[in-house]
Amino acid sequence: MNVPSHPVLSCAEAKAWESQLLRDEAAEWAAMQHAGAAIADEIVQDYREMGGFPGNARILVLVGKGHNGGDALLAAGELLRKYPGASAEVVFAFDQDSLRPLAARAWQPHRESNRVRVSPGLADPAAQAATYDLCLDGVFGMQFRRPLDEKVAELLARANTHPRIRFRAAIDLPSGLGEQNADTVFRADFTYATGVVKEPVLRPENGPFVGRVRYLDLGFFPVERATPGTPGRILLADVLSPLAALRRAQTDKRTYGHLFVVGGSLSYPGAVVLAVRAALRSGVGLVTAFVPESLVADYSARHPEAMWVGCPVNAAGAMTPAGFSRVGERISRATALAVGPGLTADPGALSFAARLAAEASVPLLLDADALRPEVVEKAAGRPFIVTPHAGELSRIAPLLIDGNRVKTPFGVVVAKGPITRVLCRGDTYHSLFGGPVLARGGSGDLLAGLTAGLLAQNPADPLLAACRGVVWHGRSADLLARARGQVAVEISEILEHLGRALVPTPCPTSPS
Numbered sequence: 001m002n003v004p005s006h007p008v009l010s011c012a013e014a015k016a017w018e019s020q021l022l023r024d025e026a027a028e029w030a031a032m033q034h035a036g037a038a039i040a041d042e043i044v045q046d047y048r049e050m051g052g053f054p055g056n057a058r059i060l061v062l063v064g065k066g067h068n069g070g071d072a073l074l075a076a077g078e079l080l081r082k083y084p085g086a087s088a089e090v091v092f093a094f095d096q097d098s099l100r101p102l103a104a105r106a107w108q109p110h111r112e113s114n115r116v117r118v119s120p121g122l123a124d125p126a127a128q129a130a131t132y133d134l135c136l137d138g139v140f141g142m143q144f145r146r147p148l149d150e151k152v153a154e155l156l157a158r159a160n161t162h163p164r165i166r167f168r169a170a171i172d173l174p175s176g177l178g179e180q181n182a183d184t185v186f187r188a189d190f191t192y193a194t195g196v197v198k199e200p201v202l203r204p205e206n207g208p209f210v211g212r213v214r215y216l217d218l219g220f221f222p223v224e225r226a227t228p229g230t231p232g233r234i235l236l237a238d239v240l241s242p243l244a245a246l247r248r249a250q251t252d253k254r255t256y257g258h259l260f261v262v263g264g265s266l267s268y269p270g271a272v273v274l275a276v277r278a279a280l281r282s283g284v285g286l287v288t289a290f291v292p293e294s295l296v297a298d299y300s301a302r303h304p305e306a307m308w309v310g311c312p313v314n315a316a317g318a319m320t321p322a323g324f325s326r327v328g329e330r331i332s333r334a335t336a337l338a339v340g341p342g343l344t345a346d347p348g349a350l351s352f353a354a355r356l357a358a359e360a361s362v363p364l365l366l367d368a369d370a371l372r373p374e375v376v377e378k379a380a381g382r383p384f385i386v387t388p389h390a391g392e393l394s395r396i397a398p399l400l401i402d403g404n405r406v407k408t409p410f411g412v413v414v415a416k417g418p419i420t421r422v423l424c425r426g427d428t429y430h431s432l433f434g435g436p437v438l439a440r441g442g443s444g445d446l447l448a449g450l451t452a453g454l455l456a457q458n459p460a461d462p463l464l465a466a467c468r469g470v471v472w473h474g475r476s477a478d479l480l481a482r483a484r485g486q487v488a489v490e491i492s493e494i495l496e497h498l499g500r501a502l503v504p505t506p507c508p509t510s511p512s
Helices: 011-021 025-050 067-082 101-110 125-129 150-161 204-210 237-244 270-280 293-302 321-328 347-359 373-379 390-400 443-457 462-484 491-501
Strands: 005-009 058-063 087-092 116-118 134-138 168-171 190-194 212-216 232-235 258-262 286-292 307-311 336-339 364-366 384-386 411-415 420-424 427-431
Touching: 005 011, 025 067, 025 101, 025 168, 025 190, 025 212, 025 462, 058 067, 058 150, 067 087, 067 101, 067 134, 067 168, 087 101, 134 150, 232 462, 237 462, 258 270, 258 321, 258 347, 258 443, 270 286, 270 293, 270 443, 270 491, 286 293, 286 321, 293 307, 307 321, 321 347, 336 347, 336 443, 347 364, 347 373, 364 373, 364 443, 373 384, 373 390, 384 443, 384 462, 390 411, 411 462, 420 462, 427 462, 443 462, 443 491, 462 491
Parallel strands: 058 087, 058 134, 087 116, 134 168, 168 190, 190 212, 232 427, 258 286, 258 336, 286 307, 336 364, 364 384, 384 411
Antiparallel strands: 005 232, 411 420, 420 427
């Protein structure tokens, strides 16, 4: 099936696309209102990772001449409406008289407000001493071109180094970032991409400026219109919608697939448990796990929903090729096979994994210690998913990837990172869900189990399983961080948020 996604565009492509959609001032104003409401709503949600947006928040708004400044003013207005105890200080990067018509229209309601004041700038001693709960960067958007005005560069530099700004939010793109960056660029904690995700925000080298990227879908890509055919696409939460639908009444456990998981060792006994637990939450009908013999009694007592099969280990506590027969004699029951969590890099364990990759007759997911050339090369003849982090990807990329293209038509690469990429053939899908709460041991094991469970349910479409897996994993992590913060959590708590993550979050409509 087609994966629900929207295209990534260059700044020039985005400008041309928006000019086709927003043909008059009324359409532009409606889009700006929609953007302002969506930005404010998403900031409130993301602020929950720090305990919640303060009712008496002090908001700093950096305003340029054009629509980006208007979006910032509208977002600030929404926040002031939601929080009657909040106040705002507005810094105009250029003269107020230079505001373009729609930016001036967005500023108009604030002119007489006793909760909004115009600040002389961040060089002002009062501003230097102030604490700001939020800084909204609306100086430039995709229209930015070098060189950067010295006065504006100083403003951005002071915003970057101000010691008492708690949350920095860039609207569309951080100011100073574009097809070519300025020497000074606003450093955001979050960048809220409005309507279109522009390609510069996804460049790895721009990560320190962009922070975390949120895509705010403003309806710029209606299904009845052809969209630009760029290879980069943004995954939408809609990819999960079928999982939230009612299942057919006349079904049983075999309807939803049977996943085999091979992993674990006496050195790393926990990884395979995390993978199995995630698989059990994926909706798959059956899970059978092949683990070291001495661990079976404990695992089966703690997680009786899975079937646990013991395999022999060597003196190092790693599974050996002798366990292949125990998998092989049952493989006809499986609809997918996951190999790797906790396996270790022991030669015997890798030989076991390589034989499974070569001879198993079902779609594969390879993770963790199975992500080695001698294993991955054996999988190339059948549908497979690999889930490497950056270090693992560097080992196997020569086998699988040529530029941005996956060499084999059967393979899907899930390149984990701050922005996880799913690569299949010549397409790249970006997941903007998740965040630093995922930077914990075991996060990848949960993703592997969840994705493998989805693959077992739909073995003919590994790309869809991979895309659903990363979005589901990331959305659950967002919910966990918003509920508990980023620090005092255990990675397995993501499992408790999987159900809520399937429920779509509606984008706010523009204020009437």
